[in-house]
Amino acid sequence: MALTPNDVADLARLARIELTPDELAHLAPQLDAILEAVAKVSEVAADDIPPTSHPLPLDNVQRADVVRPSLPREAVLAGAPAAEEDRFRVPRILGEDA
Amino acid sequence: MTTTAPDFVMDYDDAVGRFDPALGLEVHVELNTASKMFCGCSTAFGAEPNTQVCPTCLGLPGSLPVVNAKAVESAIRIGLALNCSIARWCRFARKNYFYPDQPKNYQISQYDEPICYDGWAEVEVPDDEGVLRTFRIEIERAHMEEDTGKSLHVGGATGRIHGAEYSLLDYNRSGVPLIEIVTKPIEGAGKYAPAVARAYVAMLRDLLRGLGVSDVRMEQGSLRCDANVSLRPTPDAPLGTRTETKNVNSLRSVERAIRYEITRQAAVLSDGGRVKQETRHWQETSGTTSSGRSKEQAEEYRYFPDPDLVPVAPSVEWVEELRATLPEAPAVRLRRVSAEWGFSEAELRDVVAAGALDLVEATVSAGASPQSARKWWLGELARRANTEGVELDALAVTPAQVAELQGLVDAGTINDKLAREVLEGVLAREGSPAAVVESRGLAVVSDDGALGAAVDQAIAANPGVADKIRAGKVQAAGALIGAVMKSMGGKADAARVRELVLERLT
Numbered sequence: 001m002a003l004t005p006n007d008v009a010d011l012a013r014l015a016r017i018e019l020t021p022d023e024l025a026h027l028a029p030q031l032d033a034i035l036e037a038v039a040k041v042s043e044v045a046a047d048d049i050p051p052t053s054h055p056l057p058l059d060n061v062q063r064a065d066v067v068r069p070s071l072p073r074e075a076v077l078a079g080a081p082a083a084e085e086d087r088f089r090v091p092r093i094l095g096e097d098a
Numbered sequence: 099m100t101t102t103a104p105d106f107v108m109d110y111d112d113a114v115g116r117f118d119p120a121l122g123l124e125v126h127v128e129l130n131t132a133s134k135m136f137c138g139c140s141t142a143f144g145a146e147p148n149t150q151v152c153p154t155c156l157g158l159p160g161s162l163p164v165v166n167a168k169a170v171e172s173a174i175r176i177g178l179a180l181n182c183s184i185a186r187w188c189r190f191a192r193k194n195y196f197y198p199d200q201p202k203n204y205q206i207s208q209y210d211e212p213i214c215y216d217g218w219a220e221v222e223v224p225d226d227e228g229v230l231r232t233f234r235i236e237i238e239r240a241h242m243e244e245d246t247g248k249s250l251h252v253g254g255a256t257g258r259i260h261g262a263e264y265s266l267l268d269y270n271r272s273g274v275p276l277i278e279i280v281t282k283p284i285e286g287a288g289k290y291a292p293a294v295a296r297a298y299v300a301m302l303r304d305l306l307r308g309l310g311v312s313d314v315r316m317e318q319g320s321l322r323c324d325a326n327v328s329l330r331p332t333p334d335a336p337l338g339t340r341t342e343t344k345n346v347n348s349l350r351s352v353e354r355a356i357r358y359e360i361t362r363q364a365a366v367l368s369d370g371g372r373v374k375q376e377t378r379h380w381q382e383t384s385g386t387t388s389s390g391r392s393k394e395q396a397e398e399y400r401y402f403p404d405p406d407l408v409p410v411a412p413s414v415e416w417v418e419e420l421r422a423t424l425p426e427a428p429a430v431r432l433r434r435v436s437a438e439w440g441f442s443e444a445e446l447r448d449v450v451a452a453g454a455l456d457l458v459e460a461t462v463s464a465g466a467s468p469q470s471a472r473k474w475w476l477g478e479l480a481r482r483a484n485t486e487g488v489e490l491d492a493l494a495v496t497p498a499q500v501a502e503l504q505g506l507v508d509a510g511t512i513n514d515k516l517a518r519e520v521l522e523g524v525l526a527r528e529g530s531p532a533a534v535v536e537s538r539g540l541a542v543v544s545d546d547g548a549l550g551a552a553v554d555q556a557i558a559a560n561p562g563v564a565d566k567i568r569a570g571k572v573q574a575a576g577a578l579i580g581a582v583m584k585s586m587g588g589k590a591d592a593a594r595v596r597e598l599v600l601e602r603l604t
Contacts, residue, residue, distance in 0.1 A: 014398055016196055053189060053403035059411040065131045065168035068138025068152075076148050076156065086147040087250065087266035090198040093259055 003032040105386065106365040110357060113364035114289035118333045121284040121291055121356065122326035122340065125302055127277045127312045128245060128319070129172045134273035135244045136163030136206065136407075141275075143318060147268035155244075155273035157202030162406055165190075169275035170213070170410055171420060172311040173242050176277055177214025178421050179305055180237050185213050187411045190242070190404045198267055199246035207278075209401040212241035213410060219305075220429050221297035223290050230443060233294045236282035242410075247272040283337060291360070296353040299323050301428055303349075304455075308425045316347050323352055327359040329367060338363075339373040343387050345380045355380040358387055435459060439468035452476055454490055460497035466504045474500050478518060482525065495524050503531040515588050516540045544591035546598070549582070552590065553598045556581040567603040575599050 005024040008031060012019045019027070045051075073086060082089035108116075134141055137154035153161035177184055191209035217237035222230045248271050253263030279302065287294040303314045303321055314321045328340035341363070346355045363373050378387040426434070435455070436446050439462070449458055454475040461471035475490060479500070483490045503520060506512045512520060512535060523534030535541050543549060556578045557564045566574040575596055582595045 014194075014400065054405060054408055056408065059187070059409040061164060061408045062167035062170065063138070063164045065133050065166050066138060067133045067140045070139045070150050070152050071156075073146070073148050076151055079158075084252075084266055085250075087268050088148070088198070088201075090265050090267060092263060093198065093249075093251075093265055 003028050003035060105362045106369070107358070107361035108364040108368060110361050111289070113329075113361045114291075116368065117329035117331060117360070117364050118285075118288065118335075119291040119356075119360050120328050120330065120337050120340075121281075121287070121295055123281045123284070123295060123298060124324040124326070124342075125279045125299065126245075126322045126324075127176070127279065127302075127306055127314070128321075129169055129275040129277060130310075130312050130320075131166055131168045131172070131275055133166060135166050135169050135242070135275040136273055137161075139270075139273065143313075143320075145270055148270065150270040151272070155201075156269060157200070163206065163404075165407060165410065166275060169242065170412070172275070172309070173213050173240065173277050174412055174417060174420050175309050175424065176279070176306065176311060177217065177240050178417070179309055179424055179427065180214070180217035180219055180240065180279070182214035182217030182237060182240060184412060184417050185211060185215065185410075186414075187211075187409055188213050189409045190407045191401045192404045193243075193399045193401055195399055198265065199249055200272065201247070201267075201269060205244060205246065206404055206407070207243035207401075208241035212239035213412075214240035219298070219301060221294060221301050222429075222432075223293045223297050224447065225290065228444070230447070231290070233284075233287055233290070233297075235284055235294075235298050238280045238282045240277055240279045243276045243278060245271050245274040245276045286333065292353040292356040295325060295356050296349050299352050300349050304428050308428065316349070319347065322347060325352065325356050325359070327356055327363065328373070329360065329363045338367075339375050341373065341376055341378050341387075343378045343380050344390070348382075351380055351382060354385055355387060358385065362387065431455075439472075441468065441472065445472060448476060452480060452490065454480075457490055457497055457500075461500045461504075464498040464501035466501040470504045470507075471497075471500065474504065478521060493525065494527055495521070499524055499531055506531055506535060510544070510591060510593075511535065511541050513542055513588075513592060516542060540589065542589050542591045543586060544594045546594070548586075549590060549595055549598055552582045552585050553578070553595060553602065555585065557599070557602065564603055567599070570604075572600065572604070575603075 005021070005028045008024050008028045009019065012024070077083040077086070077088070080088045128141075131141060133139060134155055137152050139150045139152050139155055142150070154163055174184055188208065188211035190206050191211075192204040193207045193209070194204045196203060215238070217240070219235050219237065220232055221235060222232050225231050247267050247269040249259070250266040250268070251259050251262035252266060254261035259265070281298070284291070284294065284298075299321075303316070306312045306314050306321070312320055316322070323346045325343045325346055326340045327343065328338040330336065330338040341359060343355050343359055346352050359378070366373055374389075377390040379390050380387050432446070432450070432455075435441075436443075439446075441449070449455055449472060452475070454472075457475050458468070458471045461475070462468050466474075479490060479493060479495070483493055486493075503517055503524070506520070507514060507517050516535075519538065519540055520531050520534045523529070523538055524531055528534050528537060560578060560581060563574050563577045567578070578599050579592055579595050582599075583590050583592065
């Protein structure tokens, strides 16, 4: 399937990971090898075997609509890199070009 | 980039004369479950920021979502009410994106396996002649997902995301159950397209309220509408490039925003330009839409089945049990009450438009005639609600009290004028209509002794009028009846007064 450095650049952009051209060239063949290995599964899986999305043969695991206590706010915000007015403070969302 | 220059727009009639509009509506409904979609945090509106959050809805490592059974039940009931098929087996998917309104960096939603699909609904819209026309809306799907947190943008000029220095996040809303209802392209409505869209959202609001699954408060965001609009030269041409208008949070805005987009796109197209596929934001104050995120590049959400959640597989028995709990469909109900009440099309339309259908129906069930119930709710009570700036159902009077009031009028205990005074007392929380009649002393006087004296007095004071009646001009009696009513503070039984006057003078 030959994953190109351009494909990897697209994925990196979607994952918000900054990669140099050297890194892209280095990673593309490695990721390609992984994909090829995984693709072997489709060689043995016949059409009547649905893709597995969950390892346990369960469905309809549901909870009753009952309110349970939430975390204390101090505990909630203690994990935040920055907080202000009892809210999580995050950096500017849209860049200059947005 | 935000466009600040005003758009060129074409006159609406010209626009729909030259182009055929097609719509697609995406409505998000917040369910009124007590707890969130995948955790036990409360969904109550208006709590202090970040007080209704836990490891699951904050996306902390090691936490696991478990689906709320009531939310699945509501989703199925909504689907059934919209004539959808219900999936025998479906999964949740992760919609991946980087935006801090979801602390997990993905939203749990459904992708190619929605729980409800292939439904339809009908709406009625009056045409230019005032005749109701029925439009069928095809429902593509209704799926389950979770709401996002609320952002507060700091440092920008208007609290908008553009130009903001940073943002503040409150995750109380994050994880609140949402149902997204998506239509197939709505075609063939022509110039009525904006009105059809409004009627559809109004129908949904009534249907969801009837199901009891949501507060459906557009102003609080529990019902939100995104409107896709595109134009094409003729109805048989392929669909044109669409824009998606967000921030449309009232029924009136739905209609206005779509109307505006039609006139804006028509101007672009007729000028030889092309419509840019983008998200636009409805600006309530200016009545225009403004350019937001460009969608030229299809968004890549990299959906995949959420491995933390197991499939939802509603049994046929459960679905049928839920089907049996459905209230009467709005369109069916309208046909029924229309037949039962004998209202004209215009009368019924006014009742619906005023949001008084439930109130009129309850008043009729409490014993009032349909016409009198309609008269009260659309007359005096509508005026009161308008003056106080509240919805009809927020007035301090119940349908049963309105029926009681009308009963007092029908029994001749009070007349129409006194009834308005009684109503005032009820609205001032002085008690039931009968209690107000009693405490304010508002019953009409039909006692012949008191009335006779007042009639004699009126005849003496108006000898000219009395002579006319004696000469056979019976219609002049009105002047004497008026005089008696005046002297008795409006509390005389007018019919009895008339009899007494004629007894004396003819």
